[in-house]
Amino acid sequence: MTAVIKADNLAKTYGDVQAVKGVSLSVEKGALFGLLGPNGSGKTTMIRMLTGQTRPTSGSASVLGIDVTQDPVGIRARVGIIPEQETPPSFLTAMEYLKFVAAVRQIPEIGKKADWWFDFLDFADKKDVLCKDLSRGTRQKLMFTQAFIHEPELALIDEPLINFDPIMQDLVKDYLAKYVKNGRTIFISTHILEVAEEICSEFAILHKGTLLHTGPVADLKARGEHLPAFFLSLVGKGRHV
Amino acid sequence: MFELFIAMVKEEWRVHSTMFGSLSFALFPFLIFGIAFMGSFLIPVVKRTLPVGNLSIIIHAMYLMLGLMVGGFGMLGNEVMNRRFGQASFLAYSARSLPISERTIFANFVVKDTVYYFFLWVFPFAFGYILAAPFLGIPLSSTLFLLLTLTLSFLFGLCGIFFLSTVFSWSKPVFWAFLLLLGVGFGGIMASGLNPAILFPPLMLHEEFSWWNLGLSCIVLAYLFVVSLWLFNPESVGSEKKHPDLFTPVLGRLSFLPNPPLAAKDAVDLHRSGSLIGQTIFSFVVPLGVIWFFLSLMAQFFPPHALLFLYAVTTGVIASTMYTWVTMFDAFGPYACLPVAVSTLIESKLTTFTILQIIPAVFIAAVSILAGEAAYLVPAVVLGLSVSFYAVGIMAWLCGLSPNVLVYDVKVLFEYLLLVGVVITVFSALSFINPWYALGSVILAVPAWLFIRQAKIRWDAVDPQGF
Numbered sequence: 001m002t003a004v005i006k007a008d009n010l011a012k013t014y015g016d017v018q019a020v021k022g023v024s025l026s027v028e029k030g031a032l033f034g035l036l037g038p039n040g041s042g043k044t045t046m047i048r049m050l051t052g053q054t055r056p057t058s059g060s061a062s063v064l065g066i067d068v069t070q071d072p073v074g075i076r077a078r079v080g081i082i083p084e085q086e087t088p089p090s091f092l093t094a095m096e097y098l099k100f101v102a103a104v105r106q107i108p109e110i111g112k113k114a115d116w117w118f119d120f121l122d123f124a125d126k127k128d129v130l131c132k133d134l135s136r137g138t139r140q141k142l143m144f145t146q147a148f149i150h151e152p153e154l155a156l157i158d159e160p161l162i163n164f165d166p167i168m169q170d171l172v173k174d175y176l177a178k179y180v181k182n183g184r185t186i187f188i189s190t191h192i193l194e195v196a197e198e199i200c201s202e203f204a205i206l207h208k209g210t211l212l213h214t215g216p217v218a219d220l221k222a223r224g225e226h227l228p229a230f231f232l233s234l235v236g237k238g239r240h241v
Numbered sequence: 242m243f244e245l246f247i248a249m250v251k252e253e254w255r256v257h258s259t260m261f262g263s264l265s266f267a268l269f270p271f272l273i274f275g276i277a278f279m280g281s282f283l284i285p286v287v288k289r290t291l292p293v294g295n296l297s298i299i300i301h302a303m304y305l306m307l308g309l310m311v312g313g314f315g316m317l318g319n320e321v322m323n324r325r326f327g328q329a330s331f332l333a334y335s336a337r338s339l340p341i342s343e344r345t346i347f348a349n350f351v352v353k354d355t356v357y358y359f360f361l362w363v364f365p366f367a368f369g370y371i372l373a374a375p376f377l378g379i380p381l382s383s384t385l386f387l388l389l390t391l392t393l394s395f396l397f398g399l400c401g402i403f404f405l406s407t408v409f410s411w412s413k414p415v416f417w418a419f420l421l422l423l424g425v426g427f428g429g430i431m432a433s434g435l436n437p438a439i440l441f442p443p444l445m446l447h448e449e450f451s452w453w454n455l456g457l458s459c460i461v462l463a464y465l466f467v468v469s470l471w472l473f474n475p476e477s478v479g480s481e482k483k484h485p486d487l488f489t490p491v492l493g494r495l496s497f498l499p500n501p502p503l504a505a506k507d508a509v510d511l512h513r514s515g516s517l518i519g520q521t522i523f524s525f526v527v528p529l530g531v532i533w534f535f536l537s538l539m540a541q542f543f544p545p546h547a548l549l550f551l552y553a554v555t556t557g558v559i560a561s562t563m564y565t566w567v568t569m570f571d572a573f574g575p576y577a578c579l580p581v582a583v584s585t586l587i588e589s590k591l592t593t594f595t596i597l598q599i600i601p602a603v604f605i606a607a608v609s610i611l612a613g614e615a616a617y618l619v620p621a622v623v624l625g626l627s628v629s630f631y632a633v634g635i636m637a638w639l640c641g642l643s644p645n646v647l648v649y650d651v652k653v654l655f656e657y658l659l660l661v662g663v664v665i666t667v668f669s670a671l672s673f674i675n676p677w678y679a680l681g682s683v684i685l686a687v688p689a690w691l692f693i694r695q696a697k698i699r700w701d702a703v704d705p706q707g708f
């Protein structure tokens with residue numbers, strides 16, 4: 001097995017906030033890796049460092065064999081990313097945005113693929129509407145589409161399900177589970193633990209910037225434990241849950 | 242609604258201060274204060290060459306300009322927020338979920354801008370002058386009076402531009418008719434040999450105080466403000482209007498540029514947001530019109546060609562701010578998930594900037610002809626564009642993709658003023674000596690290129706900011 005993501009003692013400090021405090025982890029090819037943690041635990045910061053959007057304060061990491069500080073653009077050319085908050089550009093229509101993404105990524109002829117996605121995520125009626133006029137859920141669908149439209153070998157997705165209704169969550173969950181079947185990898189951050197338990201093959205628990213646990217979901221299941229309860233037992237310690 | 246107002250002021254402060262720390266930002270008014278304080282000591286010197294009346298015209302004109310610029314930004318503020326932060330992130334947007342009318346929100350927004358920029362710009366400047374007054378033997382009462390008339394000038398600029406921009410978005414024909422009427426009025430007054438500036442209410446008030454004039458000024462201001470509010474048409478959010486694909490054809494047409502998709506996106510943005518026309522009118526033609534007008538008042542103090550070159554340099558500096566037109570809407574955020582480096586984005590913004598330079602080129606050419614100096618058209622255009630490219634190089638180097646926000650960083654502003662100031666002084670002086678020396682300004686392409694190259698290296702090495 002080969003590691004597509006390797007982080008070694010990765011840390012990030014913003015001013016006097018230590019967002020991530022020396023995290024080491026490795027993600028194998030073909031894994032659906034869940035990064036779990038409460039709000040503010042450093043999940044977004046991890047994803048931003050791994051995709052070269054922000055520089056680690058210390059430590060190192062490589063993604064698809066590329067060092068994150070050496071060639072961040074090279075990494076972003078090969079992976080797909082769903083950022084936590086970003087919204088697509090206001091004055092492009094949904095379709096134009098996908099064409100923009102395709103042009104930047106230099107994928108020729110995107111029309112059919114785009115149409116498939118508009119159908120799949122059920123927002124074909126919105127494809128000529130300006131992004132600024134789209135609802136949150138629709139924008140999330142669009143951001144989801146742009147991350148997968150080039151079928152990257154690795155996708156790093158930050159809370160991708162948060163604005164979706166249960167039906168859409170189900171659809172997307174299936175998509176992700178199938179996506180990794182033929183050797184592609186997904187690194188997903190979420191705090192919806194039930195989803196993580198259902199689809200992830202591996203998971204890590206991040207709390208206040210420190211990794212509390214990492215391992216296969218199967219091990220947990222073999223012990224007859226459930227992820228939500230396990231999560232709370234680790235993270236909820238010292239808190240009144 | 243006072244809570245909303247306070248919250249909006251806080252928000253404005255936060256946006257500005259997150260960029261470079263509250264302290265550095267808080268120093269900004271002190272810098273303005275310092276400039277005014279020291280500048281005041283130049284008054285006796287200036288008085289020897291300029292009649293006092295002209296000096297007060299110039300200062301009032303500056304404040305009118307300031308009001309125009311702040312207002313111009315405020316007008317586009319909604320668009321700025323929209324493009325840059327997405328709808329939900331700003332109070333002007335999120336307040337929509339509160340039981341408050343859009344008009345109230347807009348009114349709060351306008352008042353916030355006024356108060357905020359008053360304390361950022363107007364007050365520190367007047368205060369510097371007030372503190373310098375005793376040393377210059379100027380009676381305190383006359384300085385306080387100046388504070389009043391300057392504030393009025395500022396408000397005239399602000400309310401004027403708010404009024405014009407609301408009329409502009411309310412009805413284009415009415416807007417053009419209104420401008421035409423204004424132009425004819427001005428032309429008429431000038432043709433009759435009067436200087437229209439002396440009819441500017443704050444200046445009239447400054448010349449001779451009368452309650453009648455003060456009252457009238459306030460009524461006109463209130464009128465402009467109320468009419469703007471009344472005409473204000475809350476844009477319908479969530480309107481699901483369909484737009485045909487504009488991106489693909491534009492992309493095809495721009496394929497000769499270095500980064501076609503980025504350039505095409507800028508073009509579509511400028512077109513759809515209406516900011517190309519809006520910005521050209523409110524951030525370029527209007528300020529330059531005002532400057533032209535006041536420069537021409539000083540015609541007797543300069544040889545005729547000098548005025549043209551002074552104007553070309555000024556146009557160049559203002560043209561360099563077109564870089565802010567193309568960067569102000571675009572945070573790096575949406576690009577961060579794509580294989581685009583900050584340096585690539587800077588490069589592409591500068592490409593769009595370069596295309597926009599057609600506007601100042603045509604403008605300077607037209608002015609040379611109108612001023613009867615067509616013989617110097619080429620050196621004037623070359624000087625203007627060289628200054629613009631040099632200044633934009635400095636801006637890109639100092640501010641990367643955030644010139645609008647970083648300008649309030651005292652250190653950045655100071656470096657900009659210094660680097661640009663020295664160069665424009667040298668080249669204005671050279672062109673005064675001999676108009677054809679202005680052609681020598683092409684040499685500025687070298688530092689411009691070097692600064693841009695350094696800008697790319699510098700801004701690739703730091704984390705892109707959210708603003």
Ligand SMILES: Nc1ncnc2c1ncn2[C@@H]1O[C@H](COP(=O)(O)OP(=O)(O)O)[C@@H](O)[C@H]1O
Pocket residue numbers: 014015017018019037038039040041042043044045046
């Ligand atoms: N750009 C930033 N500047 C300052 N602090 C930040 C920044 N981004 C994140 N943080 C802080 O870092 C910590 C981790 O944040 P984040 O990575 O967003 O966590 P999560 O995604 O798990 O909610 C939080 O305390 C957050 O306030």
Ligand SMILES: [Mg+2]
Pocket residue numbers: 040043044045084158
């Ligand atoms: Mg997060």
